[in-house]
Amino acid sequence: MATNIGENDSQQRTLIETLKTILRLCDRSVFRPLRYANHSTGVIQLALALLDFGYKPMSLSDDLWMHLADDHRKVGELSQFLSPVGGSFHRVTILTGVAPRIPLTWQEAAKRFELSIPLKTALEEWTTTVFKDLLMPMRAKGKTSTPSDRSSTASWPKSLRKKLIERDAWFSVVGEVLDLNAPSDIAELPSGSELLEVAHILLFSASGNNRLREMLSMFADEDINDLLTGPSINDPSNALLLSHAVHKAFDSFRFGLECQDEQYVIRKFSTVRMPQQLGLYADGATVTFGQNSQSVAVPSPLLCNLHVAIGRVLHASGAAETINKILQDEDELKDGDVEGDYWLGVGASYIRRQLRNLLWSDDLAPDRLDDEDSDGDEAISLTSRRTICT
Numbered sequence: 208m209a210t211n212i213g214e215n216d217s218q219q220r221t222l223i224e225t226l227k228t229i230l231r232l233c234d235r236s237v238f239r240p241l242r243y244a245n246h247s248t249g250v251i252q253l254a255l256a257l258l259d260f261g262y263k264p265m266s267l268s269d270d271l272w273m274h275l276a277d278d279h280r281k282v283g284e285l286s287q288f289l290s291p292v293g294g295s296f297h298r299v300t301i302l303t304g305v306a307p308r309i310p311l312t313w314q315e316a317a318k319r320f321e322l323s324i325p326l327k328t329a330l331e332e333w334t335t336t337v338f339k340d341l342l343m344p345m346r347a348k349g350k351t352s353t354p355s356d357r358s359s360t361a362s363w364p365k366s367l368r369k370k371l372i373e374r375d376a377w378f379s380v381v382g383e384v385l386d387l388n389a390p391s392d393i394a395e396l397p398s399g400s401e402l403l404e405v406a407h408i409l410l411f412s413a414s415g416n417n418r419l420r421e422m423l424s425m426f427a428d429e430d431i432n433d434l435l436t437g438p439s440i441n442d443p444s445n446a447l448l449l450s451h452a453v454h455k456a457f458d459s460f461r462f463g464l465e466c467q468d469e470q471y472v473i474r475k476f477s478t479v480r481m482p483q484q485l486g487l488y489a490d491g492a493t494v495t496f497g498q499n500s501q502s503v504a505v506p507s508p509l510l511c512n513l514h515v516a517i518g519r520v521l522h523a524s525g526a527a528e529t530i531n532k533i534l535q536d537e538d539e540l541k542d543g544d545v546e547g548d549y550w551l552g553v554g555a556s557y558i559r560r561q562l563r564n565l566l567w568s569d570d571l572a573p574d575r576l577d578d579e580d581s582d583g584d585e586a587i588s589l590t591s592r593r594t595i596c597t
Contacts, residue, residue: 220265222265222268222269222272223258223264223265223268226258226268226271226272227255227258227259228313229313229316229317229320230251230254230255230258230317230320231251231255232313232314232316232317233251233317233320233321234321235249235250235251235252237321237327238250238251238327238330238331239331241253241331241334241335241338241529246529246532246533247529248338248524248525248526248529249524249525250330250331250334252523252524252525253334253337253338253520253524253525253526254271254330254333254334255523255524256519256520256523256524256526257271257334257337257520257524258271259523260516260519260520260523261426261516261520262426262427262428262512262513262516262517263427263428266428267426270333270425271330271333274329274330274332274333275326275329275330277329278325280325281323281325281326281329284319284323284325284326285326287319288311288315288316288319288320336422337422338526340418340419340421340422341419341422341423341426341517342517342520342521342526342530343530343533344410344412344416344419345410345419345460345517346459346460346521346526346527346530346534347530347533347534366441367405367441367443367446368403368405368448370443370503371405371443371446371447371448371503372386372448373499373500373502373503374443374448374496374497374499374500374503374504374505375448375496375497375499376393376498376499376500377389377390377393378396378448379403379447379448379449379450379453380447380448380471380494380495380496381447381449381453381457381464381473381484381485381488381494382398382449382450382453382482382484382485382487383396383397383398383484383487384396384398384399384400384401384403384450384453384484385398385399385400386400386401386402386403386448387400387401387402387403388402398450398484398487401450401451403448403449403450404448404449404450404451404454405446405447405448406446406447406448406449406454406457406458407440407441407445407446408445408446408447408464408506408507408510408511408514409423409434409435409445409510409513409514411440411441413435413440414435414436414437414440420432420435420436423435423513426513426516426517427509427513431509431513434507434509434510442504443503443504443505443506444504444505444506444507444510445506445507445510446506447464447506450482450484452482452483452484453482453484453485455482456480456481456482456485459531460476460477460514460517460518460521460522460527461475461476461477461479461480461481462474462475462476462477462481462485462518463476463511463514463515463518464494464506464511464514464515465511465512465515466506466508466511466512469508470493470495471493471494471495471496471506471511472491472492472493473485473488473489473490473491473492473493473494474490474491474515474518474519475490476518476519476521476522476527477522477527
């Protein structure tokens, strides 16, 4: 049994390294970018970021492989070049029943991938799905939902905040800010005091978005639906107590907390508009939760590490900058500062994104969302049959 597991692991590593090598050698200009109005993210850049920095890259390579080899035509094309350094490629030979032909160089393999319309389309559609159904909704919220967003959960901040204060002793562990309501005998640290906020590690809105939960489970390579619904979404294991500025930086993936060997490590993804309180820490500095009370759950290592992995993918792919521009355009649209054709493009894309959020809500989600419903939208297009509206 151990031998089989080792062989499977070796095959998965071969697969991911093969895919990454071919993608790195491809001419990125031949792939249609993930485009939103005047903003775009490269397909190859996003695919490589997912395979390099995803939470479990090998499971993501398996998911990509399923898209690349889901019909006989694609498998036939794959079998011609997925042995660029000699020897048989196990998954292809199983599917085709024949060994690949004369081995190609890596450059020749990449060129054949570029020329294959079915394989290019499959890669474009896979990255589009990740962008529109995972990265965009995770980043687009920008801040944790408030009680007014969902009347049925209007009481959650008080009970959750009380537990976090008990766990963290009235201080934000990241930033070392004292809560304004702390007892007067607790001394302030140099960062001062303010009314601290509850920050969800994974979005509170995921509790009402079944598609986002599906994508997070795919990204995690395990079913985490139960962690993001019901009382679990407001469990202390999915929450931090932060100052307003640090809360915004966390939600916008400018930094995250990586859990390693029961230690929480600060990982900075961006230095742009970083709150002064985060300047206390170098990248890689450690912080400690739960010293005041061991009866309240500390932040979940799984949820923290998923947040960090998403942040790394966003910044390594350039998607973070693209989504920031999208959100800036939408803010300007709401303020009336966008005009002409650009207004039409931003407006159409914004409306489609909001409609998609409604369609994927737990109360309104259909059994399926037809791809063809987006055919007329030129503002968000991949020039294939899929779109990037979220």
